[in-house]
Amino acid sequence: MHSADWIVLSAYLAATVGIGVLLGRKVKSTADLFAAGGASPWWASGLSAFMTMFSANTFVVWGGMAYEHGIVAIMVNLCYGIAALLAGYTVAGKWKRLGIRTPAEFVERRFGKGALHFYTWSMMIYRMVGAAGALYAIATLTVAVTRGSDTAVSVGGMPPELVTAILIFAAVVVLYTMIGGLWAVLMTDVIQFIVLNVAVIFVVALILLDIGGLGGFIAQAPEGFLSLTSGRYTWFFLFGWVAIHYFMIGAEFAFVQRYLCVPTARDARRGTVLFGLMYLFSPFLWLLPPLLWRVQSPIPEGATDDMIRVLKEEAYIKSCRHVLPIGMVGLMMAAMFSATASLISSQLNVFSGVLTHDIYRPLRNQITDRSLLLAGRLFTLLLGAVIAGIALCIPMLGGAERVIISITELMVVPLLAPILIGLLSRKVNVGALWLTAGICIPLGLMLHFRLIVPPQDSAIGQWLFDQSKTFVGVVLPMVIVLVAHLRARGVDHRWRRIEALQAAETEAEATRTGRADAAPARIVGWSMVVLGAGMTCLIPLNPGQRSIILLFALLVAAIGLAMLGGARYLQSRNAS
Known part of the structure; x- marks a missing residue:
């Protein structure tokens, strides 16, 4: 990169920390640190949820899919929009009406302490590894731009530039999240949303000028590049992807936090609907650069799998470097960092909140809110150090990103379906949670590690095996939880605790002005x-x-x- 690009990137990182420090003045209690005092504007909540879906892996994984397979990458990402709209209309307002401080509080009241610990530690491990993978990806992209070459390395050969990039990026995210709390997460997410989309608009416009417009792209696109489905990305897969992300957006802690930080249930719905509407058209914008790059830099005849992998991983950043002027490459790298920072800061804030309120606080008989605020910031720092440490070990894990995608497909619904159904149903009890996790997660792990092998001589059997991850990861847990709901007799005794919360929140909401800061x-x-x-x-x-x-x-x-x-x-x- 040119020195001007480094200046732009460095100034952006410094400004991000500065915003966190500025917003730190608004953080007077743990309610401010983890829920923005319930005064966030609905649009900030919605755009922050939108950015939480992003990371550097968005550009590497989905950009690579767009470069190799074409329009199907857009179809996969449109599923997020459908899922968010469904969550907005069905559960976002219900979460706000509970009157809880953290989503983990609902899990404990609805299913007990055993369920609280199971969800806290299992989701924390899963999400920390995912955040570390995203941190490693943005650091790798930065070093790749600097060196102009592939930075895939072995453990013993990790370049010092990569270590430095990981530590600097981690420090920036931890600092503004620790000081400014959820206010800093929300506001930096909004700024990141604007910067990312404006930068992509200019990349797309410049590439279209270079190849002769959309007509030139369509005329030069490879065969099948404009198909809505491709390979394993079938209509059945897309249905499963919508279902997976309905449960993720509807019940995962980071998204539930967005429903709790606004003044009213109506604001929670509006923010989530905004998130969904944005995802119904934005993939057409930010996935265009790798799609158009396929025309500018086609896959060579006879290319090996390794060559195709490298071309896919570099497609997004190369398409940007090809057309952007000096200084704007640095801004594009800042936008990619922003996407990654959004994911990491969201996980840091939500899990430090759970550790502070739901794990640490019950261990202390008497503790002031000031002490809790200090504990929350220390937990943020600790989790940030864990993420950075895992990121430094990513080469040792051998392709963690691929594992994360597969585990997402297999584990999200088994983990989150009982929570979401427990929010909607008064009858479901903790038995449904243990039954779903006990059956679906072991089956999913057996499929992932190929302890179950497909039949060798049956086309139907092979097709069923190919769809088995979607079945085990989506259909089976939904069936188990719904059967548990239908077979349950009467109202679960723990639902009474939820009713008490709802009554108190309804009374409190009636006295609020509903005015955001x-x-x-x-x-x-x-x-x-x-x-x-x-x-x-x-x-x-x-x-x-x-x-x-x-x-x-x-x-x-x-x-x-x-x-x-x-x-x-x-x-x-x-x-x-």
Whole structure:
């Protein structure tokens, strides 16, 4: 990268930490640290949930799929939008009406302490490994851009640049999450959303100019590249992917936290619907660069599997480097870091909240909220160190990303279906949870490690085996939980504790104004104005692309001014 790109990336990282420090002034209690005091604007909650789905693996995995298979990558990502809309209309408001501080509190009240520990530790391990994989991916992309070559290395040969990148990126995320809490997570997510999408818009526009527009792309696209399904990504897989992510968005702790941080149940629904609507069109935008790059840099005839893998992994960043002016590559790397930071900060905040309120607090007879706040920040620091440590060991794990994708397909619904059904059904008890986990997770692990092998001489048997992960990971747990609901007699005794919470929250919500804090919109607005003004400094370095950079700077500044206008309106409405 050019020195200007490094300056842009470094300034972005410093500004991110600065926003965390600024928002740290709003954090006076654990309610502020882990739930933004219940005063987050609904749009911030929705955009933050949208960004939580992103990481550097989004560009490597889904970008690679788009480069190799085509439009099917967009179809897979549209499933997130459908799942979010379903969650918004069915469960987002219900979570807010519970009046809980953390999602783990619901698990304990609904299913008991055994279930609380099972979910806390199993989901924490799964999500920490996923966050570490994302941290390793963004560090690898950064070093790849720096070196201009592949950085796949063995454990003994990990370059010091990669170690440094992992530690710096981890430190930035931990600092702003530890100081600013959920407020910092939400606000940086909104800024990251704007930067990412504006940067991608410019990449797409420049690539389309380079290949002669969409017509040129369609004419040059490989055979089958525009098909809606491909290979193992069948309509049955897409159905399963919607179901998996309905349960993930509807019940995973990081997303439930977004439903709890807004003033009212209506705000929780609106934020989740915004998340879903954004995912119904945004994949068409941010997956276009690798799709178009396939036309610019086709897969050579006779390419080996290793060559194809490298081409896939590098497709996104190479498409950006090919067209972006000096300084804008640094901004694109900042956008990719932003996506990864969103995922990591969300997991840090939600699990430090669970450890503080639901694991540590019951161990202390008397403890002040100030002491809890300190404990929450220390847990954030500890979990950040764990993520960085795992990221440094990723080469030793040998392709952890592939394992994470497979485990997601096999374990999300068995873990989360009982929680979600337990929210909707008064009859389901803890037995359904243990039965679902006890049957589906061992079967899924047997399939993953190929302890169950497909029949060698049966086409139907082979097809059934190919679909078995979706069946075991999606259909079977849903069937088990629904059967448990139908066979249950009467209301589960633990549901009474949930009813008491709901009654208290309904009474409290009736006295609230439902007005969100106007400060977040001001912070985002000024950040965008400063970013737009700063981008004009790149004009002298790119004499042939002055108009493009100026247009980018004006667009970002205009978004900032619009946010500032919205903040003034919100402040005046709150004052009236």
